[in-house]
Amino acid sequence: MRTFPTAGAPHLPPPTRVRGVMAAVLLALLPGIAACAGFFGPGVLVQIALACAFALGFEAMMLRLRGVPAAPFLGDLSAPVTATLYALCIPPLTPWWITLLAMAAAIVLAKHLYGGLGHNLFNPAMVGYATVLVCFPRALSEWLPPAPLATQALGFGDTLSAIFLGHLPAGLGWDTLAQATPLDTLRTLARQGATMPEIHANPVFGDFGGEGWEWIAGGYALGGLFLLWRRVIRWHVPAAVLGATVLLTVPPWLADPDVHPFPLQHLFSGGLMLAAWFVATDPVTGCTTPRGRLLFGAGVAALTLAIRRWGGYPDGVAFAVLIMNGAAPLLDRLTPPRPYGHARHG
């Protein structure tokens, strides 16, 4: 007689693991990151590295404080994903201490004080970004012009000194270096009563989005399609975000193209594309039922457009995602799928 250890079924090793999911997300972000670095210089790479370091530091600290074994959680790559998503939202020359604060808010407040991986109600990256956006609106609006419009490209050394020491290269000031984003420009000019064709004549606009921004958004979409293909994410959320954006922007644009921006303009500027594929698809803080996910994505799109149109910020993706995060448990509760063999209305 030979004895064997026993365990519950199923016995086959699962094909996926959390770390694999997170690694796929990071991989899918690469085209977007590359486009970002191409148009806005190496600052974004520095910010990603910086944010990852801070995020892992806070993660290790919080795991230690909570008395949780650190090894499986530090290796799950969820902190680097949070950090990268945050770093892609901020201007590349944002001072280091703002990133530190943002990561503290993201990892300590939004993630671990809610119970750590899997228990957070709000998307940590968006909490981090929204916190510093509210606290330091000026610093977070100082975007560089994209490469084709830049008068002077900043080197790696200049970037580091700007981020860590706040020193800009000699002869340059923020007033000359920074440039309004396309959404800023749109907002400002629209408030001054300019028509859409006039606004679009501004060099910050590209073919259908912002100059440079449209390529970055394209990079995110490419990565998102990769995630979809690898079955890391499902189609519901991106389809709902993008579909709702188009549905909500086409009628006003058709009604009066002089006042309302072209739908693609909305899709390919700001953070909407990043949100559609990478932020709103965050499993932890989103919906779990198919119908819930559709509503969740549509809500993100609607709130983003509302904030863009009427709100105090040029882009409202972070706030839209956070509000919908809060609504996600309710949406899940309201949209349970009908189990096999149960009556349709029940």
Next chain:
Amino acid sequence: MRIHRFHGGMRLDLRKQAALARPIRPCPLPPQLAIPLAARADMAARAVVAPGRRVRRGEVIGRIEGAHGTTVHASTSGTVLAVEARPLADADARAGPCVVIEPDGADDEQRLPPIEDWRDAPRAALLERLRETGIVGLGGGAFPSAAKLAGAQPTLIVNGAECEPYVACDEALLRERAEEVVAGAALLAHVLGAARTFIAVEEAMPQALAALESALHAAPFEGAALAAVPTRYPEGGERQLIQALTGREVPSGGLPQDLGIVCHNVATAAAAWRAVARGEALTARIVTVTGAGVVEPGNFEVRLGTPLAWLVEQAGGYTARAARLLAGGPMTGVALPHDDVPASAATHCVLVLAEHDLRDAAPELPCIRCAECARVCPARLQPLQLLADLRADDTAEARAHALADCIECGLCAYACPSHIPLVDWFRRGKAELRAQAAARANADAARERYRAREARLAREREERLQRSAARRAELAAAQAPTPPISKDAVLAAIARGRARKRVPPPGGESGGDA
């Protein structure tokens, strides 16, 4: 014909080739057989033989009476050594009653008279034959087939889709004995009075499908149709197969019979045909012995009661990598603590997995709510929600979320990137639900007894009052004084009882019966 979709499911790596490389081999008789009297945990047969008795193959050794009645048969000729509890191929190798037989090697067989003209035989006679030959479901359920065939139903599904990885006994049977399966399907359809019969196999079984086609061509029968369903686990699950073939869902808590459908496994159909047309009792079944842990995987025709250790030996023994022994497939199979258990009618696969084929023992991570479990769930449940309910010990909420509809297919735990043992949770939760239902039934029965008792006490009180009133009237008439009741005798008895706790008292004095 149109094949419908069912929710969830996954394409799994089938790994059936190793077992299908050779034809079905007969497993030689072991030195000792322990034939389980209970292939299902909920029904055990009563032994009808005593130790020392010589039996022939096919002789009845155990019997279950009643509506779900069936018989258990000696699987070879020999001497009954004992009727005793032996560990079974069960979750904890729990012991169950077995008839232990020492084969004499002659293997002489006792058969019932063949019913050649079964197409003209009355249903009752055929049902009786299936009962008396011990035919039970060979797909793993081991439910008495006669009980399932008792009522007439319009649709019969003969299930040859066994899409759990590794398990290949049905495919081997279909490749080599398709004509028996087709004849069995015709027989079952006749017994059932079914107008439609689906013989369902997987798309991934072209050889089996071809064999069935030619068998059906040679012996066609009314209403028969072959159906190749996509290989997507758990396509072979009864409820999923019904949905794939008919587009209808078996109601929650109901049976396929509620839709006018009866499902039988292909091996059951073949065994039923042998029982009727040849008079053979169920004494053997085809078992897949496979996995990286056995040297020579294959399908074996195994006498019921053969120890798994002997069976694995016939497959060349264990390899050095053998790490886990399963009765059943890798998704739903039961891990056995040792191999000294007999094969029963429900044992369709003996799987020995190597370490690298197993879930790692690394600690699970928290649920990240990715809802992959919900996507793959064929019962369209929200396993992540059920997990949250059960972790909070909230069985009421879990019941509301249809925990009872979980079919324990194992896909949720397999798909979970956090490696949470969801099925373990759900099995435990379902056991808890059953315990609660039992407790509820007990409480309801207790309430009835309580009410009956209250009513009885009230009636007795009333009668006593009437009696004493009558007596008083009598006494008042007779003017006789009543002697006072002495309590001394009672107190003395109590004192005696307390003083001599372990010594039975010679007999208590009056305790004052009410």
Next chain:
Amino acid sequence: MFAALLTLVLVGAAFALALRCAERRLRAARAPVTADAIDALLPQTQCGQCGYGGCRPYAEALARGEADLNRCPPGGMAGVRALANLLGRAPKPIDPACGREKPPAVALIDEDVCIGCTKCIQACPVDAIVGASRLMHTVVGDLCTGCELCVPACPVDCIAMAPVEGRTPPPRPGAAARTQVAAS
């Protein structure tokens, strides 16, 4: 200043009115809970630990809104939750004054000591004890609800409570429970 105060007061009043209306409508929508429905959730031990002498009286007191819903130790926290759910009240821990939640148990009579006095038979609210005067008694385990009422009734202290096997749930699944080496 005055305008601001007035606005606040008006807003407050509007909300108060709205809440009052909502409460009324929602209460009307909820049908009154019958004592039968409550009784169906109680464990029917008839043990009287709630202080109402039995399950039915307690159910009636709950239906009238007079009793607290945490007075039934045999029902346990699961029972409290079920009651809270039915009554639309918040669950709370079991009142220690009523007793503790214990694992399920049945009474067992030490048949060597039993004097056959039938006092336990009279005490048993659910007729779970059989026996006759001067003959040894025994508890029918399947019928016993574990109310413990027979224990104090016995003049010779021969009744003890024995835990029920197999009614305790298996351990919670987890990393530790997944791989166990068989002991055989």
